[in-house]
Amino acid sequence: MSFDIRLRINERIAVIELTGELDAAAAGRFHDTVDEAATAGAIELVIHAAHLSYLSSAGLRSLVFARQKMGDEVRIAVVGAPEPVARTIRLAGFDHSISLVDA
Amino acid sequence: MAIDYGPASTGVAHGTPPPGGFRVATDPAATVIRIPAALGALDRVATFVLGLGERAALPASALYRLRLAADELTTNIVMHGYRGAPGEITVDGGIDPDQVWVRFQDDAPAFDPRQGLRPPALDQPLAERRIGGLGVYLAFTAVDGFAYDLVAGRNVSTLVMLRRAEPRPPGGTDVSDEPTE
Numbered sequence: 126m127s128f129d130i131r132l133r134i135n136e137r138i139a140v141i142e143l144t145g146e147l148d149a150a151a152a153g154r155f156h157d158t159v160d161e162a163a164t165a166g167a168i169e170l171v172i173h174a175a176h177l178s179y180l181s182s183a184g185l186r187s188l189v190f191a192r193q194k195m196g197d198e199v200r201i202a203v204v205g206a207p208e209p210v211a212r213t214i215r216l217a218g219f220d221h222s223i224s225l226v227d228a
Numbered sequence: 229m230a231i232d233y234g235p236a237s238t239g240v241a242h243g244t245p246p247p248g249g250f251r252v253a254t255d256p257a258a259t260v261i262r263i264p265a266a267l268g269a270l271d272r273v274a275t276f277v278l279g280l281g282e283r284a285a286l287p288a289s290a291l292y293r294l295r296l297a298a299d300e301l302t303t304n305i306v307m308h309g310y311r312g313a314p315g316e317i318t319v320d321g322g323i324d325p326d327q328v329w330v331r332f333q334d335d336a337p338a339f340d341p342r343q344g345l346r347p348p349a350l351d352q353p354l355a356e357r358r359i360g361g362l363g364v365y366l367a368f369t370a371v372d373g374f375a376y377d378l379v380a381g382r383n384v385s386t387l388v389m390l391r392r393a394e395p396r397p398p399g400g401t402d403v404s405d406e407p408t409e
Contacts, residue, residue, distance in 0.1 A: 182363035222354035
């Protein structure tokens with residue numbers, strides 16, 4: 126099981142690219158990266174999830190953390206999530222607060 | 229949401245009901261792993277469950293959900309059962325004619341995972357949500373059956389996924405589950 130995460134920030138738009146499987150063992154890295162984006166003052170967070178093959182509740186917690194840390198005015202989008210991943214996000218009711226794009 | 233799952237009709241005449249009320253066969257294909265109670269061992273649970281589900285020819289969606297439930301339940305045992313203390317979790321599973329089952333046994337203090345279940349509070353802003361219990365909620369909604377028993381001081385939890393052609397999830401585009409002629 127592998128997990129990879131990359132962050133880039135351009136003009137205060139933070140883009141996180143997730144690859145692999147995001148379980149509780151990997152969630153700390155996601156949390157830390159979200160924290161880094163928030164601390165950098167990002168006004169928008171775009172999470173590319175097309176290559177995210179698995180997402181557990183531990184990853185969802187980091188999305189809550191992102192919303193808490195960045196505030197309601199920051200748009201958070203999850204882009205291209207595979208159907209099972211998008212289903213988990215919807216089942217948790219997170220799609221009310223986080224934009225699911227191309228999912 | 230149905231959580232408790234009564235004795236399942238497996239069609240297996242000589243099955244041995246494990247704790248929790250399920251009737252499962254004494255399956256020669258059943259296997260077992262023992263893992264340390266640590267998040268670093270989650271990948272071993274995933275490998276075990278995915279292998280079991282693939283042998284049972286579970287559709288991709290059911291396979292994903294069984295792995296999700298097993299992953300969440302293991303995480304729950306590590307975080308809320310052992311709470312960082314050293315320990316071991318025994319995971320076994322089997323394939324019956326109409327279902328796949330995965331059973332978890334641990335020696336953490338008695339703890340029924342259902343006590344921690346909390347459906348998401350959809351009416352609350354995300355930033356104000358209490359997130360505890362979400363993993364258990366995802367686990368229980370992912371599978372067809374769950375049972376818990378305390379047996380001689382051991383926590384025993386069993387997940388069941390039925391082996392049946394499942395309806396396509398709303399919006400699903402995966403065509404790999406389509407029956408072929």
